Amino acid sequence: MNVVSVQDVSKTFGAGHTAVLAVDHVSLDVDAGDIVLVMGPSGSGKTTLLSMIGTLMSPTAGRVLISGQDISVLSAAQLSRLRLQEFGFVFQTFNLLSALTAEENVMMPLLTAGVSRKHARVKARASLEKLQLGHRLRNLPKDLSGGEKQRVAIARSLANDPRLILADEPTANLDAKTGQDVTLLLCETACRENRAVIIVSHDQRLRTAAKRVITIEDGRLTTEEGGQHDLHCRMHAGAGLP
Amino acid sequence: MQETGIPAGAMLFLAVKNLVQEKTRLLISVGGVAFSVLLIMSIQGLYQGWSNKIGEYIRTVPADYWVTQTGATDMFHTPSVLPLTVRDFLTGVEGVASAKPFSGRRVAFDHNGKDINLYIIADDVENNVGAPARVVEGKAVPERGEIIIDAVVGRSENIRIGDTIPVAGRTLKVAGYSEGGYILSFSFAFATKDDAESILQLPGATNFFLVTVKDGTATGEVASRIEADPAVDAITKDRFVENNTNIVRDTFLPIILVLLLIGIAVGMTVIGLTIFTSTIEKAREYGVLKAIGVSNRQLYTVVVEQAVTAAVLGYALGAGLAVVISAAAGQYVPEFITEIRWFDAGWIFAVTVAMAVVSSLLPVRRLAHIDPAEVFRA
Ligand SMILES: Nc1ncnc2c1ncn2[C@@H]1O[C@H](COP(=O)(O)OP(=O)(O)OP(=O)(O)O)[C@@H](O)[C@H]1O
Numbered sequence: 057m058n059v060v061s062v063q064d065v066s067k068t069f070g071a072g073h074t075a076v077l078a079v080d081h082v083s084l085d086v087d088a089g090d091i092v093l094v095m096g097p098s099g100s101g102k103t104t105l106l107s108m109i110g111t112l113m114s115p116t117a118g119r120v121l122i123s124g125q126d127i128s129v130l131s132a133a134q135l136s137r138l139r140l141q142e143f144g145f146v147f148q149t150f151n152l153l154s155a156l157t158a159e160e161n162v163m164m165p166l167l168t169a170g171v172s173r174k175h176a177r178v179k180a181r182a183s184l185e186k187l188q189l190g191h192r193l194r195n196l197p198k199d200l201s202g203g204e205k206q207r208v209a210i211a212r213s214l215a216n217d218p219r220l221i222l223a224d225e226p227t228a229n230l231d232a233k234t235g236q237d238v239t240l241l242l243c244e245t246a247c248r249e250n251r252a253v254i255i256v257s258h259d260q261r262l263r264t265a266a267k268r269v270i271t272i273e274d275g276r277l278t279t280e281e282g283g284q285h286d287l288h289c290r291m292h293a294g295a296g297l298p
Numbered sequence: 299m300q301e302t303g304i305p306a307g308a309m310l311f312l313a314v315k316n317l318v319q320e321k322t323r324l325l326i327s328v329g330g331v332a333f334s335v336l337l338i339m340s341i342q343g344l345y346q347g348w349s350n351k352i353g354e355y356i357r358t359v360p361a362d363y364w365v366t367q368t369g370a371t372d373m374f375h376t377p378s379v380l381p382l383t384v385r386d387f388l389t390g391v392e393g394v395a396s397a398k399p400f401s402g403r404r405v406a407f408d409h410n411g412k413d414i415n416l417y418i419i420a421d422d423v424e425n426n427v428g429a430p431a432r433v434v435e436g437k438a439v440p441e442r443g444e445i446i447i448d449a450v451v452g453r454s455e456n457i458r459i460g461d462t463i464p465v466a467g468r469t470l471k472v473a474g475y476s477e478g479g480y481i482l483s484f485s486f487a488f489a490t491k492d493d494a495e496s497i498l499q500l501p502g503a504t505n506f507f508l509v510t511v512k513d514g515t516a517t518g519e520v521a522s523r524i525e526a527d528p529a530v531d532a533i534t535k536d537r538f539v540e541n542n543t544n545i546v547r548d549t550f551l552p553i554i555l556v557l558l559l560i561g562i563a564v565g566m567t568v569i570g571l572t573i574f575t576s577t578i579e580k581a582r583e584y585g586v587l588k589a590i591g592v593s594n595r596q597l598y599t600v601v602v603e604q605a606v607t608a609a610v611l612g613y614a615l616g617a618g619l620a621v622v623i624s625a626a627a628g629q630y631v632p633e634f635i636t637e638i639r640w641f642d643a644g645w646i647f648a649v650t651v652a653m654a655v656v657s658s659l660l661p662v663r664r665l666a667h668i669d670p671a672e673v674f675r676a
């Protein structure tokens with residue numbers, strides 16, 4: 057079964073002559089282990105599509121299925137739970153909780169899912185250590201570099217072992233090298249654990265990590281190509297960390 | 299999908315972290331709540347203290363019933379005057395063990411330009427009625443031309459033992475200090491029966507009769523037999539204490555209610571504003587939480603728990619201050635008689651928590667409108 061199945065989905069903002077057709081009859085299936093890079097010009101509807109897949113926005117037409125389940129029939133509380141259990145989110149602006157340390161930020165989805173504090177701490181710590189952040193557990197976001205923040209965000213997105221990770225421009229607020237390294241790290245981690253990833257990015261170099269590259273223009277899915285998928289999924293790439 | 303209940307601990311964890319992060323804001327909200335708790339608790343304590351005080355002397359007077367002139371329910375409002383001949387009627391009532399006259403009335407005199415109110419009681423040694431509850435200094439029993447006043451008045455108005463005071467055209471020498479008869483606007487004072495009769499101008503009359511009932515007699519029946527005389531009422535001791543306490547209630551309840559409302563308004567405003575500004579500032583973070591799967595209900599919990607936690611801290615501080623300040627103030631200002639009961643501490647706590655919950659309503663409404671899709675916008 058597909059992790060995500062987008063079926064002929066459209067999204068219109070506004071009404072009448074000011075209406076904007078942001079996503080125009082898009083269909084897309086994503087399987088476990090897929091790494092999908094979504095590219096396209098600014099304003100082409102990438103974020104809108106990602107929001108609909110992430111159940112943060114409902115389509116004007118068409119259906120989105122998550123693990124075969126039509127999400128339009130789910131209640132707000134059920135959607136929350138779905139996002140908590142099945143999705144990981146990585147944002148352009150990191151969006152860590154400023155009052156919580158790196159470790160606590162990663163613990164948050166676990167605690168929300170009902171995991172005990174002790175267990176959550178162990179898991180968060182292990183996850184951050186895997187991302188080479190073992191020495192930054194107790195730091196608040198304001199004391200972390202951009203690359204470190206994004207790695208904490210990646211650890212948070214992976215906390216509840218989601219099937220699908222949605223990342224919108226994860227590199228945009230980082231310098232080119234750091235951005236690329238962090239995103240490759242995300243792809244590798246996901247790939248190793250057979251999770252699906254959808255990354256929206258302008259960064260051409262991420263083609264090396266992607267299995268599939270799709271392009272969206274004016275809300276339409278125009279091309280789909282294979283990526284290089286040049287990842288060391290079983291072994292660490294050894295690239296310098298940000 | 300794994301089904302779990304709402305993990306309250308996770309939200310409390312975040313609530314506490316959010317509070318601690320904003321120390322200034324936390325201080326303001328804790329301080330605001332502490333102030334309102336201090337205000338409410340001190341006023342309530344004073345009210346309770348005064349209410350008790352007024353009954354304190356009356357409780358020491360030995361009587362099962364206070365017999366009054368019909369319509370008089372307490373010592374202060376409606377005057378009660380009964381001819382001494384009523385005594386014969388009372389002692390003749392079946393079940394009555396004794397009936398003793400009790401005379402007392404309020405008189406005022408000027409002392410150094412200040413009105414001093416005394417409630418002069420006839421200390422009837424013969425009948426063993428009208429003695430001070432406790433004498434702490436000087437004579438325990440006044441002699442002719444002497445008066446025993448309350449130590450609180452003596453000390454605060456600087457009227458010493460040996461001084462003379464003008465009372466209703468007479469001059470009486472202060473012979474002793476008693477305790478436990480100080481009630482806000484006046485205090486009990488004790489003169490001999492003869493002096494009291496001339497001051498109170500009650501020839502052949504008294505104000506009340508104190509009736510005791512024979513052992514094993516049903517008290518209610520005695521009361522109805524006494525009240526067969528339409529000129530008198532028989533009021534149980536407890537009832538009489540309560541009626542007198544109502545004086546404090548009538549005078550101060552409106553003031554207390556106003557101060558209570560001010561306290562609540564201050565507490566709610568401070569906590570409401572701090573929690574509201576905090577929620578607005580963290581709107582984006584709440585959006586992120588929504589996006590990553592925290593339900594609306596859980597988010598509300600975070601906000602309410604922040605408000606309640608700050609309120610509970612404020613309560614602890616305010617209640618602690620109220621106890622300390624009341625005790626300290628009582629040492630220096632004798633009028634400051636307070637009693638903080640567990641019951642009052644309890645309802646004030648409930649009011650404080652309710653205050654926090656109500657102040658969270660506005661921020662919670664705001665939370666409901668946060669669109670989690672916004673978190674993808676830079
Ligand atoms: N909430 C909204 N209300 C109205 N119009 C919107 C809204 N969100 C997006 N749009 C419009 O929909 C279109 C697609 O926007 P979207 O953000 O999905 O583009 P994008 O491909 O992510 O662009 P970028 O690369 O700049 O992030 C744009 O024209 C945008 O102005």
Ligand SMILES: [Mg+2]
Pocket residue numbers: 102103104224
């Ligand atoms: Mg976008």
